[in-house]
Amino acid sequence: MATRDSGLADIGTAAARVRGLTRAFDGRAVLDGVDLDIAPGEFVAMLGVSGTGKSTLLRALAGLDREVTGELTVPGTVAVAFQEPRLLPWRRVLANVGLGLRAQDPAAAARRALDEVGLTDRAGAWPLTLSGGEAQRAALARALVREPSLLLLDEPFSALDALTRIAMHRLVLRLWESHRPAVLLVTHDVDEALILADRVLVLASGRIVFSGPVDLPRPRDRDNPGLTELRHRLLTELGVNTEGQ
Amino acid sequence: MPEAADAGLATLQEGRDEAAGLTSVAIDGPYTGPKPAAAARRRRHRGWYRLISPVAVVALWQLLSSAGLIPADKLPPPTTVWHTAVSLVTSNSPAYGTLQHAMLVSLERMAVGFTVGGSIAVLLALVAGLSRLGENAVDPLLQIVRMLPLFGLIPVFIVWFGIGELPKIILIALGAAIPLYLNTFAGIRGVDAKLAEVGRVQRLTRAETIRHIVLPGALPQALTGLRQSLGVAWLALVVAEQVNANAGLGFMISQATQFLRNDVILVALAVYAVLGLITDALVRLLERRALAWRRGILG
Numbered sequence: 188m189a190t191r192d193s194g195l196a197d198i199g200t201a202a203a204r205v206r207g208l209t210r211a212f213d214g215r216a217v218l219d220g221v222d223l224d225i226a227p228g229e230f231v232a233m234l235g236v237s238g239t240g241k242s243t244l245l246r247a248l249a250g251l252d253r254e255v256t257g258e259l260t261v262p263g264t265v266a267v268a269f270q271e272p273r274l275l276p277w278r279r280v281l282a283n284v285g286l287g288l289r290a291q292d293p294a295a296a297a298r299r300a301l302d303e304v305g306l307t308d309r310a311g312a313w314p315l316t317l318s319g320g321e322a323q324r325a326a327l328a329r330a331l332v333r334e335p336s337l338l339l340l341d342e343p344f345s346a347l348d349a350l351t352r353i354a355m356h357r358l359v360l361r362l363w364e365s366h367r368p369a370v371l372l373v374t375h376d377v378d379e380a381l382i383l384a385d386r387v388l389v390l391a392s393g394r395i396v397f398s399g400p401v402d403l404p405r406p407r408d409r410d411n412p413g414l415t416e417l418r419h420r421l422l423t424e425l426g427v428n429t430e431g432q
Numbered sequence: 433m434p435e436a437a438d439a440g441l442a443t444l445q446e447g448r449d450e451a452a453g454l455t456s457v458a459i460d461g462p463y464t465g466p467k468p469a470a471a472a473r474r475r476r477h478r479g480w481y482r483l484i485s486p487v488a489v490v491a492l493w494q495l496l497s498s499a500g501l502i503p504a505d506k507l508p509p510p511t512t513v514w515h516t517a518v519s520l521v522t523s524n525s526p527a528y529g530t531l532q533h534a535m536l537v538s539l540e541r542m543a544v545g546f547t548v549g550g551s552i553a554v555l556l557a558l559v560a561g562l563s564r565l566g567e568n569a570v571d572p573l574l575q576i577v578r579m580l581p582l583f584g585l586i587p588v589f590i591v592w593f594g595i596g597e598l599p600k601i602i603l604i605a606l607g608a609a610i611p612l613y614l615n616t617f618a619g620i621r622g623v624d625a626k627l628a629e630v631g632r633v634q635r636l637t638r639a640e641t642i643r644h645i646v647l648p649g650a651l652p653q654a655l656t657g658l659r660q661s662l663g664v665a666w667l668a669l670v671v672a673e674q675v676n677a678n679a680g681l682g683f684m685i686s687q688a689t690q691f692l693r694n695d696v697i698l699v700a701l702a703v704y705a706v707l708g709l710i711t712d713a714l715v716r717l718l719e720r721r722a723l724a725w726r727r728g729i730l731g
Contacts, residue, residue: 251629267633273626277648277725286644287634313725329634 202227202337202369203248206258209393210243217243218255219393227336228367232380235390236425241373244390245341248371263336266329266368268343272322274314274329281310284329300332301325303365304358320351324358331362338368344379356382360405377421378409387417389424397424508695513702516695528684528696535703537680538669541597542707545604546665553609553661554616554654561620561650562642571617578610582664583671590675600672607668608661615657619650652726655719659712666708 205223209216217240225231235241247255249267274283285297301310304324314322323343330338340359344352360383363370374380380387381401389397399420403413490510496502497509504512520531528534556574559566582603589599623646631641673682681700688696 249633251632265633269626269630271626273630275627275630275644275648277651277723278644287631287636287640315725333634 200227201225202229202261202263203371204258204260205244205248208244208247208255208257208259210240210247210252210255216393218247220257221390221393221395223388223395225337225369225371227369230363230370230372230383230385231388232372232374232384232386233388233390234374234377234380234421234425236375239390240393241375241390242341245339245371245373248337249339261337264333265337265339266331266333266335267339267341268323268326268330270342270345272314272317272319272326274317274322274325276314278314279310280306280312280314280317280325283314283325284332286329288332290332296332297328300328303331303362304328319347320355323347323355327359327362331366331368334366335368338363338370340370340372340374342374345374345376352379357406359383377418377425380421381414381418382407382409387421389421391424391426397421505692505694508698513695513698516693517699517702520696520699527687527691529679531684531699531703534679534681534684534700535707538673538682538704539707541600541673541680542604542665542669545601545669546608546662548601549605549608549665550612550658550661552605553612556609557613557616557620557654560613561617562646574610574613577606578614582607582668586671586675595676600669600675600677603672604665604668608665611660611664612654612657615660616650616654619653619657620646622653623649652723655715655722658718659715662711662715663708666704666711670704 201224203223203225205221208218208221208223210218217238221240221244223244233241233244243252245267246252247259248261249265250261274280275286278286281294281297281301284300285293288296290296298307298310301307304327306321306324306328309317309321309325314325317325323346326343344355347355356379359370370384372380372383384401386398386400388395397420399417401407401414401417403411407414493502493507494510497504497507502509508516517531519525520528524530556570560570560574561567585606586599586603589602593599593602627645627649628641631645636644670682673680674686677683677686681703684700685697688694688700
């Protein structure tokens, strides 16, 4: 049973609007009539077990999948940070951040974005010399420098070690607070979703089966008792048995 | 690339030696630690170490010749070859001309043939690599040409183009074009699809995608193709020059064959080898410059 997403009344100003989105691979429907609205500036996290079509939905929103059917409206600029940083190894970090930038002074804008993610001193470095966290920060800078109205994050922290991931969570929140793009974060980490998002979705069997707000001020601690009930609910939706814990 | 493999093996070996040395230091006395400066110096000088075995072979050759174990009319000793080389440079003999003139003629053939063949190859690889239509038009033809035996074409070329410079240039160009085309085409098609997606997400134009993603991504393999091309082109030059040439290193060799002057043949062959080594070194230098971004992984 699909839960109709209760995001936003005024669809004219939505950062993204999806209706009846369907995508099949070899006759198997990975997305089966997804409805979703994301409000401007809203931070949405999407959970789902592997193979439920989280990345497929994100790729559709990014315009990377042209074989989806249904309605898909993304009025503004879209930027994506992938699971791997995907920096061009043959361009230095600064040139990677400024890739395809149509600003007045692309180099200056790219430099400012690198300042924001704390990579000023690596501007002239080759991407292959960066650590995993640095490379992912450069990828975030490349996404943000375009001042997107919708920022798509496809499990961008999953390959990082635990300490780097915590630092990245803080960085993403700080950047989101200063730029206010709408964010769709795809993740399989329930705690990550609870710490970061305004609203958490669960995707299962090709549909959004759960959508609920996280009404706690940031920064949030993962031990915050206010998150316990929602965490339990999300884990249940994801098919994880939490009885007896 | 066998050189690279050799170098890697040498590094491994050296590392093991150092490790062994360390163990004995730890047992015999106070631990003084590795000496990085010495290791760096040894690495710097490794190029010279590689000269030892070739020099030893030449010395052995000289020794066996002097001892009369190698007949001089079959294989003249290195000293004779050297004296022949000097006299070919300093005097203009009626049979051979001068060595430097022959070398210049050969170099010019090589340069013209290689430039023509290389340019056409890169152009065709771009056409085939960047569009399906281009691939369907160009690739089948080049796959056919690739399978033709290059030197089997010589008689046909003589019929078509005579015995002047043209058939020689075409043979070299054809030899150079095939490996460069194949590698550049494969390099373009092998560009990481994930990086191509980045281009789409960043809304790059087609021209920008080609400039920032496709061409730099194809470059490593194209440069490998360039080195193979040079090898084939030198080979084609040697063969082409022995067909009715009236100047150049190949002409010098065919003259010397008639006069049974093995020393002259050896000099000409050595010049071919040196020229080949020089062009290969130039491409490797180009590789180091153009692929500087790889140093992060290659060390």
